[in-house]
Amino acid sequence: MDAREAEFNDFVASRSGALLRTAYLLTGDHHHAEDLLQVALVEAARRWEKLDEPEAYVRRVLYTRNISRWRKRHLDEVSLLDHDRPASSAADHDLRLTLEQALARLTVKQRTILVLRYFEDLTEEQTGRALGISRGTVKSVTRQAFERLRTRAPELADLIGAHA
Amino acid sequence: MTDLREELTRIAERAPSPRPYDAAHDAWRRGRRARRRDRAVVLGVVAAVLVVVGGTASLLVTAPTRIAPAAPVDAPAAVPTDLRAVPDHVLADPAFRTSDLAIGVQAAAFTSGGLPVAVSATDGSYRILDLPGWNAPGGASPSHRVALSPDGRQLAWAYLDPDGETGVRTVTLEDGTVREIPVVPANEPGPQQEVLAVTWSPDSGWLVWASGVIETEGWVSHGRVAPGSSSTRPWPARPDTTAVLAGDDAVRGLLHPGHISVNDDEARIAGFTIQRVLEPTPVAAMSPDGTRVAVGSTTPNGAVDVVDLNRMRVRLAYFGGYDEGQTTYAPLGWLGADTIAVAADVASRGTDIVLVPAPGNRRDGEAVVARVEDGVADLTVAVDLLDRPTVDRPGPDWPWSEERQRLVLAGAGLLVLLAVAAAVVVRRRPAR
Numbered sequence: 001m002d003a004r005e006a007e008f009n010d011f012v013a014s015r016s017g018a019l020l021r022t023a024y025l026l027t028g029d030h031h032h033a034e035d036l037l038q039v040a041l042v043e044a045a046r047r048w049e050k051l052d053e054p055e056a057y058v059r060r061v062l063y064t065r066n067i068s069r070w071r072k073r074h075l076d077e078v079s080l081l082d083h084d085r086p087a088s089s090a091a092d093h094d095l096r097l098t099l100e101q102a103l104a105r106l107t108v109k110q111r112t113i114l115v116l117r118y119f120e121d122l123t124e125e126q127t128g129r130a131l132g133i134s135r136g137t138v139k140s141v142t143r144q145a146f147e148r149l150r151t152r153a154p155e156l157a158d159l160i161g162a163h164a
Numbered sequence: 165m166t167d168l169r170e171e172l173t174r175i176a177e178r179a180p181s182p183r184p185y186d187a188a189h190d191a192w193r194r195g196r197r198a199r200r201r202d203r204a205v206v207l208g209v210v211a212a213v214l215v216v217v218g219g220t221a222s223l224l225v226t227a228p229t230r231i232a233p234a235a236p237v238d239a240p241a242a243v244p245t246d247l248r249a250v251p252d253h254v255l256a257d258p259a260f261r262t263s264d265l266a267i268g269v270q271a272a273a274f275t276s277g278g279l280p281v282a283v284s285a286t287d288g289s290y291r292i293l294d295l296p297g298w299n300a301p302g303g304a305s306p307s308h309r310v311a312l313s314p315d316g317r318q319l320a321w322a323y324l325d326p327d328g329e330t331g332v333r334t335v336t337l338e339d340g341t342v343r344e345i346p347v348v349p350a351n352e353p354g355p356q357q358e359v360l361a362v363t364w365s366p367d368s369g370w371l372v373w374a375s376g377v378i379e380t381e382g383w384v385s386h387g388r389v390a391p392g393s394s395s396t397r398p399w400p401a402r403p404d405t406t407a408v409l410a411g412d413d414a415v416r417g418l419l420h421p422g423h424i425s426v427n428d429d430e431a432r433i434a435g436f437t438i439q440r441v442l443e444p445t446p447v448a449a450m451s452p453d454g455t456r457v458a459v460g461s462t463t464p465n466g467a468v469d470v471v472d473l474n475r476m477r478v479r480l481a482y483f484g485g486y487d488e489g490q491t492t493y494a495p496l497g498w499l500g501a502d503t504i505a506v507a508a509d510v511a512s513r514g515t516d517i518v519l520v521p522a523p524g525n526r527r528d529g530e531a532v533v534a535r536v537e538d539g540v541a542d543l544t545v546a547v548d549l550l551d552r553p554t555v556d557r558p559g560p561d562w563p564w565s566e567e568r569q570r571l572v573l574a575g576a577g578l579l580v581l582l583a584v585a586a587a588v589v590v591r592r593r594p595a596r
Binding site for chain 1: 181
């Protein structure tokens with residue numbers, strides 16, 4: 001194992017947990033999240049010498065590959081949550097599950113933008129740059145996403161009211 | 165009110181636990197393999213682009229600036245099996261014309277696009293000649309505007325200088341020496357005469373010319389030029405003359421529709437009405453002994469008319485395979501007393517140079533020895549060189565036309581774009 005591989009391994013060991021959480025939010029599925037992260041890590045290994053900020057690069061790959069993968073495979077937007085959901089008493093998790101279910105009914109693009117804006121805390125400008133779209137598009141897709149959430153899950157009105 | 169970020173964070177906590185080492189090891193291995201593939205693709209594309217760009221540049225930059233020799237220059241003199249027309253874009257470019265007339269023995273001379281062209285007997289190269297006073301007169305179609313001697317060592321052509329002087333110039337191709345034989349002096353009153361026909365005697369020594377004013381008076385005069393002489397005496401010519409004849413011993417002759425007359429300077433040797441000749445072409449060739457004349461014609465019977473001046477009769481030199489439709493026979497000269505070289509132009513399939521047995525001599529039958537491309541006009545051939553086999557020379561390396569250069573550049577550009585696009589696609593493709 002050479003120094004670069006060791007460096008890469010250290011990066012994966014230290015950051016893969018956080019990255020996997022983002023991947024999970026983006027995909028809503030354990031297996032897809034692992035696959036997506038693996039693809040992003042391979043791309044990072046491919047260009048390791050040139051990466052000044054590996055994590056930023058991996059995250060960008062996560063965002064863009066998630067959208068393009070969905071486009072290519074025409075993945076069904078119907079969530080696999082039923083298969084992945086662990087057994088839970090869940091009474092106090094109603095809101096979370098409702099949000100998770102509602103997110104699963106968004107388009108990949110809408111979900112990705114919500115994750116970037118409200119989980120990764122990126123600005124509209126940064127989100128647009130990460131996805132290669134304009135700030136205006138970010139804004140309009142965000143608005144559409146909230147409208148859909150409001151329609152599909154009226155009980156989330158309080159949650160999204162402050163942001164919509 | 166629950167914050168959206170907090171809810172998202174809680175959902176994210178449900179993500180599976182990472183599998184650090186295996187995942188990292190596998191990702192690293194696949195990533196590095198993809199990196200090696202990227203490098204190979206980039207190297208391949210760079211090499212391909214260099215090859216395309218370099219090849220295109222060398223094709224364009226090293227395109228011949230002259231029509232290069234197509235065979236070793238020390239090859240034995242011979243007539244090529246194919247005589248080709250010169251492309252228009254080459255004819256149009258003065259850079260491809262040469263005024264250096266010391267070009268050695270030539271196998272053929274003709275006009276292409278109105279310009280004189282010579283084909284070397286030793287290397288097969290083509291030269292567009294910048295002949296002094298070269299003039300391609302308008303009007304009727306004179307025979308042999310540029311006439312190569314039967315031995316391929318001299319060239320003759322009609323000249324018309326700006327001051328109105330007209331005559332015949334010859335060049336000795338070994339050293340480029342030009343001889344001038346004025347026919348009509350400068351500033352002569354009356355309509356401008358032009359030399360309309362020049363031909364060599366079978367021994368390449370004598371010249372016979374004819375001049376006239378085609379539009380108004382027809383042919384006016386003709387004369388002969390002794391070997392090496394720069395003077396000539398004009399004799400009258402019938403206005404309806406179509407071709408001139410030259411014999412080895414100061415014999416000169418004129419061909420008219422249905423009639424031939426042969427004279428020396430002292431007397432008329434022969435006059436003969438040719439009943440059979442329907443449409444004489446402006447080409448005729450006298451045998452070396454001066455007794456027979458092969459007359460060009462357009463006939464459907466696959467034969468050349470040969471006038472026997474001693475017996476005052478016409479015999480036919482038959483040859484097969486050229487009796488399909490309209491065929492024009494243009495005698496190019498005689499090989500000794502037995503064989504006539506004829507350019508047989510079959511409307512349906514182009515022109516062949518054919519060696520035809522003279523009447524009464526059927527030893528070998530006819531033989532096709534060369535082919536002539538469309539666009540070759542007023543062809544004369546070094547007939548003496550036809551006593552040996554014609555040779556297959558590589559085609560002339562014509563420089564490219566601008567249109568072709570543009571097409572090649574566009575093609576090369578497209579290839580480069582495709583190569584770069586392929587590289588980009590491969591590099592952007594996710595690693596497997």
